[in-house]
Amino acid sequence: MHSARHHAYYVQLAALSDGLKANQTAEQLAKNHGLPTHIARRDQVYRVRFGPFYDRGQAQQAMRTAKQHQLPGAFIVTEALVNTDSTVTSAKTDNQ
Numbered sequence: 001m002h003s004a005r006h007h008a009y010y011v012q013l014a015a016l017s018d019g020l021k022a023n024q025t026a027e028q029l030a031k032n033h034g035l036p037t038h039i040a041r042r043d044q045v046y047r048v049r050f051g052p053f054y055d056r057g058q059a060q061q062a063m064r065t066a067k068q069h070q071l072p073g074a075f076i077v078t079e080a081l082v083n084t085d086s087t088v089t090s091a092k093t094d095n096q
Contacts, residue, residue, distance in 0.1 A: 009059035010038060010051035010077045011066055022046035033069070035062055049077065 013029060016022045019041070026037040026048050033050070040047040050066065053059040059076050066074035 006054070006081045007056075008052040008054060008079045008081060009056055010040070010049035010053070010079065011059055011062045011074050012047055012049045012077050013066055013071050013074050014048040016046045016048065017044055019046050022048050033065060035065070052079075 014022070014025055016025065022039050026039055029035070029048065029050070030037040035050045036052070038049045038051050040049060050062045051059065053062065056076075056078075063074050063076055
């Protein structure tokens with residue numbers, strides 16, 4: 001059996017340079033919307049996201065929720081996860 005390729009979907013809500021503010025933002029969004037939040041850090045940028053979702057429809061619903069609540073810049077990020085000794089991720093964005 002070959003390793004299955006899995007995708008995780010996130011809805012990016014904000015990109016901040018302050019880690020503490022990113023944590024506070026994620027906590028507030030999770031509390032307000034009842035959705036899981038995730039912070040992805042790359043270099044000195046903290047990306048606050050809803051997710052992970054393993055169904056694209058759920059991610060699209062979360063994006064609609066975000067846009068209805070004054071987060072018009074929300075967009076979906078797809079990460080392809082390869083199951084190997086180390087996790088390899090690639091991200092693409094989709095704001096459709």
